[in-house]
Amino acid sequence: MKELRARRVHFVKVWVDDRGGTVPKVQPNVYRAIIAEAHANGMEVLAHLSQTTALADAKDLLQAGVDGFVHVVRDRDVDAEYLSLVRAHPKTWTGPNIPVPLTRDTVDSLAETLPASQITRMRQQIQQREANGNPPVELYELHCRNFRKIHEAGMVIGLGTDGTGDGIGPHEQLFAYTQCGMTAMEAIVAGTGVNARLLKLDRMGTIAARKEADFNVLDGNPLDDIGHTRHIAAVYLRGKEVDRKALKARFIAPVAKK
Numbered sequence: 001m002k003e004l005r006a007r008r009v010h011f012v013k014v015w016v017d018d019r020g021g022t023v024p025k026v027q028p029n030v031y032r033a034i035i036a037e038a039h040a041n042g043m044e045v046l047a048h049l050s051q052t053t054a055l056a057d058a059k060d061l062l063q064a065g066v067d068g069f070v071h072v073v074r075d076r077d078v079d080a081e082y083l084s085l086v087r088a089h090p091k092t093w094t095g096p097n098i099p100v101p102l103t104r105d106t107v108d109s110l111a112e113t114l115p116a117s118q119i120t121r122m123r124q125q126i127q128q129r130e131a132n133g134n135p136p137v138e139l140y141e142l143h144c145r146n147f148r149k150i151h152e153a154g155m156v157i158g159l160g161t162d163g164t165g166d167g168i169g170p171h172e173q174l175f176a177y178t179q180c181g182m183t184a185m186e187a188i189v190a191g192t193g194v195n196a197r198l199l200k201l202d203r204m205g206t207i208a209a210r211k212e213a214d215f216n217v218l219d220g221n222p223l224d225d226i227g228h229t230r231h232i233a234a235v236y237l238r239g240k241e242v243d244r245k246a247l248k249a250r251f252i253a254p255v256a257k258k
Contacts, residue, residue, distance in 0.1 A: 011043065036065075055073045062086070072096045072097075093157065094155060095159060097173075158190055
């Protein structure tokens with residue numbers, strides 16, 4: 001921890017997960033020592049929760065003083081004991097990473113940014129789901145139920161990172177947040193101001209004097225329909241408009257041809 005502090009690291013991530021029995025799981029005595037030493041050196045500890053023992057682990061991690069979770073509990077529905085612990089630790093936060101089911105709109109939005117073969121596979125997955133009557137996606141429904149409960153309990157919720165690298169992921173997450181208990185404004189704030197605060201990015205996340213002025217201009221009001229976050233008319237970074245056409249010609253077109 002002292003070496004990490006010397007390297008100016010702020011977040012330490014602990015994998016409390018045996019990856020389906022393929023690796024040794026970090027034990028409570030170990031992550032408690034990590035949390036204590038990290039806090040003594042001015043750092044925060046984030047925990048990755050497993051898909052099989054998340055609820056039990058999350059309860060103990062909260063009592064151990066963990067600062068944040070990389071996922072919501074995703075092995076079963078959270079119970080009253082867990083929600084009581086959430087209320088007792090109001091500063092502990094989560095980045096949910098909700099597994100949003102594929103939709104035709106999402107695939108169409110990605111058609112110019114991913115290889116054609118990958119887009120074809122994604123469309124085939126949707127066609128197969130439609131042929132089966134679009135059954136509920138159990139893992140998504142579980143995430144949604146637990147998200148709603150922790151939101152109602154007052155847990156701090158930011159925007160998760162998994163699956164956001166394609167550019168559409170953040171929009172999918174914001175949509176899911178509104179389907180799982182947040183208002184559109186709450187979802188937008190979760191992905192902007194809350195994230196900036198959690199990551200100590202003091203010059204980002206809100207529009208205010210002396211901020212960096214990073215923002216999107218939209219062709220629709222996201223408070224009326226959160227899907228309007230995808231209707232981007234212009235992008236500004238540090239107060240200057242980004243030449244999106246030039247970026248598309250340089251990066252997106254070559255990928256789409258593969």
